[in-house]
Amino acid sequence: MAFYSRVSGSVGMITLQNPPVNALSAAVRQGIVDTMHRALSEPEVKSVVICGQNGKFCGGADIREFGAKMTGPPLVPMVHLIEAASKPVVAAIEGIALGGGLELALSCHYRIAHSKARLGFPEVALGLLPGAGGTQRLPRLIGVPASLDLITTGRQVTAAEARQLGIVDEVTDLNAVDAAVKFAQSVADKSLDARRISTYPCPRPPDLDTIFERAMQQVRRSARGAIAPGTCVQAVHAAVTLPYAKGMERERELFSVLFNSGQARALQYYFFAQRAVSRWSTASGARWDTSKPRPVHKAAVIGLGTMGRGITVSLAQAGFSVVAVETQEKQLLEAKQAVSGMLERGAKRRGVPLAHDKIKYSCSVQAVADVDLVIEAVFEDMALKKTIFQQLSAICKPGALLCTNTSGLDIDELASQTQSPELVVGMHFFAPAHVMQLLEVVYGPRSCPEAVATAMQMGKKMGKVSVAVGNCRGFVGNRMLKLYLEQAFFLLEEGATPEQVDQVLEEFGFPMGVFKVSDLSGLDIGWKVRKADGLVLPAFTGTSARIRGGSRYSPLGDLLCEQGRFGQKTGKGWYQYDKPGGRVAKPDPWLFGFLEDYRAQHGLVARRIDHQEVLERCLYPLINEGFQILQDGIAAGPEDIDVIYVLGYGWPRHRGGPMFYASQVGLDKVVERLEHYQQIHPDVPGLQPCRLLRKLAAISNPAIHKWREVIQKPRSQL
Numbered sequence: 001m002a003f004y005s006r007v008s009g010s011v012g013m014i015t016l017q018n019p020p021v022n023a024l025s026a027a028v029r030q031g032i033v034d035t036m037h038r039a040l041s042e043p044e045v046k047s048v049v050i051c052g053q054n055g056k057f058c059g060g061a062d063i064r065e066f067g068a069k070m071t072g073p074p075l076v077p078m079v080h081l082i083e084a085a086s087k088p089v090v091a092a093i094e095g096i097a098l099g100g101g102l103e104l105a106l107s108c109h110y111r112i113a114h115s116k117a118r119l120g121f122p123e124v125a126l127g128l129l130p131g132a133g134g135t136q137r138l139p140r141l142i143g144v145p146a147s148l149d150l151i152t153t154g155r156q157v158t159a160a161e162a163r164q165l166g167i168v169d170e171v172t173d174l175n176a177v178d179a180a181v182k183f184a185q186s187v188a189d190k191s192l193d194a195r196r197i198s199t200y201p202c203p204r205p206p207d208l209d210t211i212f213e214r215a216m217q218q219v220r221r222s223a224r225g226a227i228a229p230g231t232c233v234q235a236v237h238a239a240v241t242l243p244y245a246k247g248m249e250r251e252r253e254l255f256s257v258l259f260n261s262g263q264a265r266a267l268q269y270y271f272f273a274q275r276a277v278s279r280w281s282t283a284s285g286a287r288w289d290t291s292k293p294r295p296v297h298k299a300a301v302i303g304l305g306t307m308g309r310g311i312t313v314s315l316a317q318a319g320f321s322v323v324a325v326e327t328q329e330k331q332l333l334e335a336k337q338a339v340s341g342m343l344e345r346g347a348k349r350r351g352v353p354l355a356h357d358k359i360k361y362s363c364s365v366q367a368v369a370d371v372d373l374v375i376e377a378v379f380e381d382m383a384l385k386k387t388i389f390q391q392l393s394a395i396c397k398p399g400a401l402l403c404t405n406t407s408g409l410d411i412d413e414l415a416s417q418t419q420s421p422e423l424v425v426g427m428h429f430f431a432p433a434h435v436m437q438l439l440e441v442v443y444g445p446r447s448c449p450e451a452v453a454t455a456m457q458m459g460k461k462m463g464k465v466s467v468a469v470g471n472c473r474g475f476v477g478n479r480m481l482k483l484y485l486e487q488a489f490f491l492l493e494e495g496a497t498p499e500q501v502d503q504v505l506e507e508f509g510f511p512m513g514v515f516k517v518s519d520l521s522g523l524d525i526g527w528k529v530r531k532a533d534g535l536v537l538p539a540f541t542g543t544s545a546r547i548r549g550g551s552r553y554s555p556l557g558d559l560l561c562e563q564g565r566f567g568q569k570t571g572k573g574w575y576q577y578d579k580p581g582g583r584v585a586k587p588d589p590w591l592f593g594f595l596e597d598y599r600a601q602h603g604l605v606a607r608r609i610d611h612q613e614v615l616e617r618c619l620y621p622l623i624n625e626g627f628q629i630l631q632d633g634i635a636a637g638p639e640d641i642d643v644i645y646v647l648g649y650g651w652p653r654h655r656g657g658p659m660f661y662a663s664q665v666g667l668d669k670v671v672e673r674l675e676h677y678q679q680i681h682p683d684v685p686g687l688q689p690c691r692l693l694r695k696l697a698a699i700s701n702p703a704i705h706k707w708r709e710v711i712q713k714p715r716s717q718l
């Protein structure tokens, strides 16, 4: 709602009240309309101030209302009521003015912002565009190029930049509401003719067409199939080419196209999913709201390879004191240099002080005796990690948490090397660890709730999105990825090419296809894991060469590795590069010959494989494994899996994540297609729809937010 009061005798104060961000819910919109009419009707009131409760102006439209039938006064007439007011209306912007919140401020005649406020149009991140006049008023106020930048990127600007752009009239370090009241009194008698932005002519820079062409090319390049950015450009174009009223009609048309698109639903689902994962729970019933994190002031990182260096930087940037340990003197010096460089670049980029002094380097594990938490990030070898956990258990102070950055080894096996297995959890960072936002917090059967809570909180303090998952081979992300990679290899055996498979996945929205990603991360990484799993056997021909444990197996990746084709790092992999370390993937004629010989040796006949089959065979087994993970209780809900795939594996955000995508395709359709492929490939267990997927498909595709009810049923009832 919106609360009305009178201040300083002649100023009507309208305070938005809808915690936590004063979103423009139906009740708030009704409140604004009612209080505006009251302020305009009271003769003593000469001017009006609109502000938000709790130091936040307004976070925009209430996203929670998007899924429901619209009630209350619509936004557009509300902003028109304010702009048309006969008394000056001043927006007092504290904290945030985002989306509909900024449109509300633009409908006011003046805007006063606190120096710490942030303003912006993030609608594009929700698959929408500013639909309450933002695309028509902003260009009239600050011009076309700046408007295109803010509206197509959704980036937030500081109050200082907003002043410089001309969005706000004043910036204050004092209380912005008090400043707005004084300002409102000072303009009480001023004419408003020149303060109604919708009446402004829209500037037409001479190279207008070039500006829009460039903007459209830019968004097409970065959108990867998302439709909102391009539609935002169209809406701003209407501001230049149409009179205000017509422009508003065009904005409304374009808005409803987006609002009713699957992409907007996916992005809104993802908005809440990324917030839901912080409300974690484990299979044993530990929960975010009943588990108290332990205080961590000093942390340590063991092993300063690529991951260890990134984790050290991320800890120092988050303000933790860090002990960085690398037993080899030479590697320690190299790591120190690399970490310093990353800290300097990070400090420059973020405009914050350097965190060099936060880190103490040592060659001795003894140096971690007094830390609160250790993150082991050594080479992915179980025997080596076990030794280190034995050492840490003996050296560290009682109560210290022992964490491992393993990307898939058994957490509980490591915990069994210590005296306090309840204090062992996985903290699986993603490369580069100081950049990637995702953190898989892996709890074992003996990890105590405090240990999970502490690791989850550490992630948040490091600016990560932490997702709590159970202990199993590959955890959630890599476990599902195995099915995706497996099918990609099978498709090559049956006639596809790496370019064809990658093109389908990139058109779907992935930044890179599976074979380009494999070349980037190095084919030898997966090869080592397959060797550890006993899957890599000496090359030989005949059917059993492609069978492991009774299931189909493709040795294609192994054969490339045996020839030293590890990808970018060797200049050759599934593609060729101009030199080792090269980044530009080019089709490699050698590989075509290799695949033809391979098929001939194994009696395989290449066939034409269409786009849809490539997509379904790469994504549906991955999704099916996601349901298996939910069934096993390794992930608590679909949101956990979707956030992991969007932030850690490049799943296009405008597709919501693998589980949300399955709900949009239709679970019965996913089951039907899996069964179709399983009939053709009975030796591929990953094509067998799991019980939970069948169950949900059978109860007519319940909405994704209803899945948890079914999942939480005892497994026997699934």
Ligand SMILES: C[C@H](O)[C@H](C)C(=O)SCCNC(=O)CCNC(=O)[C@H](O)C(C)(C)COP(=O)([O-])OP(=O)([O-])OC[C@H]1O[C@@H](n2cnc3c(N)ncnc32)[C@H](O)[C@@H]1OP(=O)([O-])[O-]
Pocket (backbone or CB within 6 Å): 020, 021, 023, 059, 060, 061, 062, 063, 064, 075, 096, 098, 099, 100, 101, 103, 122, 123, 126, 128, 129, 130, 131, 132, 134, 272, 275, 276
């Ligand atoms: C016509 C018009 O043009 C169109 C159509 C629109 O206007 S579309 C809407 C445009 N507005 C946005 O895109 C802004 C979205 N919000 C944010 O970017 C951030 O929230 C934040 C404002 C920068 C605060 O960040 P935070 O880190 O301090 O806290 P939080 O954890 O993120 O959020 C705290 C709690 O507030 C909830 N919340 C935040 N913004 C919300 C919103 N606009 N509607 C409903 N709930 C919202 C959020 O789910 C969480 O709930 P819970 O999980 O605790 O239950």
